Amino acid sequence: MGSCIICGADVEGHICETHQQDVVFEFRGTHPNQLTPGRFYRGTVDGYAEFGVFVDIGDSVTGLLHRSELDQRLESLDWEPGDSVFVEVKSVRDNGNIDLGWSIRQSAREFRGTLIDDPDEDHALLAEEADDEDDEDDGPVRRQAGDAGSGNGSEGRQRATRDEEPDATETDDTAEGSETDAPETGEAETAEPAAEAPEADTADADDAAEADSDDSSVGGGAVVEERAREYDLTPVETLDDHVGEDVRIEAEVVDIRQTSGPTVFEVRDETGGVDCAAFEEAGVRAYPGVETGDIVRLDGEVRRRRGELQVETEALVVLEDDERTTVTDRMADALTERARPDELDLLADDVAADTVTDSIREAATAIRRAVLEDRPVVVRHNATADGYVAGVAIERATLPLVRDQHGGADAEYHYFDRRPLEDGVYDMADATKDVTGMLDNRERHDEKLPLFVFAAAGATRESLDGFDLLSIYGAERVVVDAAEADADVADTVETLVSPSLAEADEPTTASALATNVAVHVNEDVREGIAHLPAVSFWEGTPEGYLDAAADAGYDGDDVREIREAIALKAFYQSYEDKRELIADLLFPETDEERGLASHVSEQFRTKMDEEVETAEANLERRDVGGVRMALLDTDAYTHRYEFPPTTLLVDELLRRHRDDVTLVLGLAEDELYVRSTTALDVRAVAEAAAEREPEAGIAAKSARDGAIEFLSGERAAVLDAVLDALAERV
Structure with missing residues (x-):
């Protein structure tokens, strides 16, 4: 019976089941079936293929790291044949083919230990055990003083040596390369030089051999008596x-x-x-x-x-x-001060953003501090054009800081993540997924809890349940949103950037706010992201943002095409960040990439115009209490699950018919979307309608999207109740 080298649990060998993936193994077998799926192994790059990388595991077997397993493009890998790499064995097929998985850890020091996977042994070995067995034919290895069984225990631990001659006070029996304390009784046993460790562990062995003991043991338990001599605290x-x-x-x-x-x-x-x-x-x-x-x-x-x-x-x-x-x-105060950015000018004149400059700076401080503390930053944004642009602005500013902090080529994939949200609401399903992932990473990799940044999402109380789940585990939350925010959210999250709570009447977008946050996170990206706010406004773009975009080389048609292209791509696979595709649209580097937005925008316009034409032919106009309304049965007269989504369609219908009607409604099977030319409290409408039809299950689904949900069996009664409630409030 041994003990786990990480947690100390009693195990057969040196690693428990829980921590199998926290160490890296060196394979000494000769057949693929001797590998253990789920373990990480040190390998050597054998060569590239169109579909992935071949990696030698040990001396006798080769596996394939398929390009689909990579978290970056295959052509962006800087591995050369012969390079040492670290991969996970996903599975071994019946024909002996080995499927490998990507490891975000690409150096031995990022693992919590190295073990030898020798199929001839009952369990994985420490490097020293494997070498001792290799050297058995050369004679027995004699136990050194301080080893298990020497009688010293915790009172006579082995001490490391300096690279210098022992002084005159040391005994002549000290073994070469290992200085030890002699037992209190009896003579110290002469120690033979230890067998050489495998090449991969030479650095660690050298470190151990050179460690300086001075006048005290360097082993010990959780709490050790401090030395009598005092030292000045050194940063x-x-x-x-x-x-x-x-x-x-x-x-x-x-x-x-x-x-x-x-x-x-x-x-x-x-x-x-x-x-x-x-x-x-x-x-x-x-x-x-x-x-x-x-x-x-x-x-x-x-x-x-x-x-x-x-x-x-x-x-x-x-x-x-x-x-x-x-x-x-002391550490917290110093880190916060170090992370706090200078007071910077906003990208352009924006009355709404100007009212929340302090909150913008606080949000930037939280992001910068998370990077300094080695905490991952997770950006959760609405799966809309505004949401994607807002999320990318923060991504563009944060990634250089992550790379500077951690250095590794894959650090940006480990310490930064951008995940779109459906409907701009952070519900329990989203929170449960995030909490499950972060707790798994903490348990398996000792990863710190991330900072969650919500962009164009989270300002309304529909997200409170999700936020509460994060708060149970102490995960910090920052919300950057231009939607009408609820005071309950301000009381729940650590930082809320919301002009509505500052009583700002001028319209803005989450992207405009997030881009100003990004500039405070990393001022070096100011010129590269100056055009992003202009991209996010469907209409009424402030002149300052149009000028900033023009200075960056994007005219009015350019930003419109980019906005429409992102809106189209946001709809498809809305749960994916689409990092490279969105970057090509927002930050084109070649003429070919420059034309991509124009090409996708044409698809957007074609699909939107076709759907609007069908909708307009089936709009039902009503006058309720003197309020002119246009109603579309979206179940009957739209192509479900195809672009555009109902939210974009009713937005477009309102823009085209605002001179004729005050309200546009999209009625689905159990949802109703409301768009108004005047300010409208959708929750109040839902509550009033629920009083009229208490058995219909009427409730505001998303205040930010103007969505009301109900029981599909009460559809006709719900429509009448909602129309009456709307007429009273518009």
Whole structure:
């Protein structure tokens, strides 16, 4: 019986079922059937094909990483034949073909340990175990002092050595390459040099061999006695000035990796992060009581390893109560101040946006801070042209910061996600999906809870149930929306950018607000996204935004074509972010891409005109209480599940007939969409209609979309009740 190198649970071997995907395996088998599906393996790029990449797993088997498994374009991969890569074995087919999956982790340090998958063994081995078995023919490996069974236990842990001669106080029996404390009784057993670790673990073994012990053991439990000597607190960002010196760091443990040598704790304070190596004995977890998320005080010597700074840990204390609060508050205040952008000019004169400049800056601060804290940023936006443009504006500003923060080519796919929403409402189905994913990522990969940013969505109370579910787990929420917002939402989310709550009467769009947020997130993108607000206005575009678009090279026809093209593409596969396609429409780099919006816009106009022509031939005009209305039975006179959706169709009908009617209604089987030339409270209409027909299940489905839902069996009675309620309020 062994223990899991990550959680310490009792297992047969070194890894429990829960953490199988947190370590990487090196395969020493000879047949595909000896692989274990679901595990991540180190492999070597063998070559490319039109449909994917062939990857050698070990010396004898080759699998295919199909292009559909990649989270980027095949041609954008910078892998070369012979490169070491990390892949998941998805399945092994009956014919021996191996299906591989993409791994967002493409370096050994991003896994929490390395194990050897040797089919001849009952369980996966540590690198040292595998090498010991390889060397059995050369004679027995003698146990070193401090190993299990030496009698030392926690009182006589093995200490790492310096790359220098032992001083005169050390015994002559100290093994070459391993300095140990002698037992209290009896003589220390002479230790043979340990077998060489596999090449992949050489760096870790070297780190362990070079770790400095000074006057104290570097192993230990969750709480260790602090050394008598006191050190000045050293910010991580200044460690480069303290190489070779002893320092004290107070920081959060953000990652723990067990190598074949030391345990590596990645800690981060308000100024940056650094790896800290602690050595118990080869492959054994140091400070097993320390967990990710702990606030610690760590003393050690700053070293430079292969060009990277590393602290060799000499003492480690988990801070509790007031000490923990002091450090966390200090880090939080410093991070917020560091993340807060300068006060910047808005992209153009926009009265509505000008009323919420403080909220715009707060939203930008939250996004910038999430990046600094290594928290993923998830943008949830309405599946409309306004929603897509708003989401892309934030995406365009945030991705460069993510790349700068993390460096890896795939970091943008790991730390940023954009997910469209149906109807601009964040309901329980959406929230359940998000919570399931974020909890799974936290459990399997120790990923921090994301920041959720809602663009052109979430301002109305229909999203409260979804927000409440996120709040149970402490996930931060930012809402950027031009719709009429509810005060309940302002009380629920951390940041709400809403001109309606600032009593601004001038119309604007979520894209205009989100683009100004994006400029505050990353001012470097200002010129590249200046045309986005103009794209989002179907009519009445402020002159300032038209001028900004013109300065960027987009005239009025250009922004109209882009808007129509995005509206069309937003309808199809509305749950997909369509990152590359939307980028080609919004940020064309070639003449061919420049013509894409025009081509798609023609499709939009053709489909819209055909549907409007059919609708106009079947509009039923009514005069109720002196209010002129136009009613369309969308079940009977539209092509269901085809473009345009009812929301866009009734919008277009109102634009074309506003001189003749005050209201346009689209009546479906159990929904009714209302569009008005004057301000209208759809919830009040639904409530009044429900009083007239209490058995009809009438309720506002989406205040932002002007949608009322009801029981389909009461359709005729509901229509009369809603028309009467409308006539009283328009």
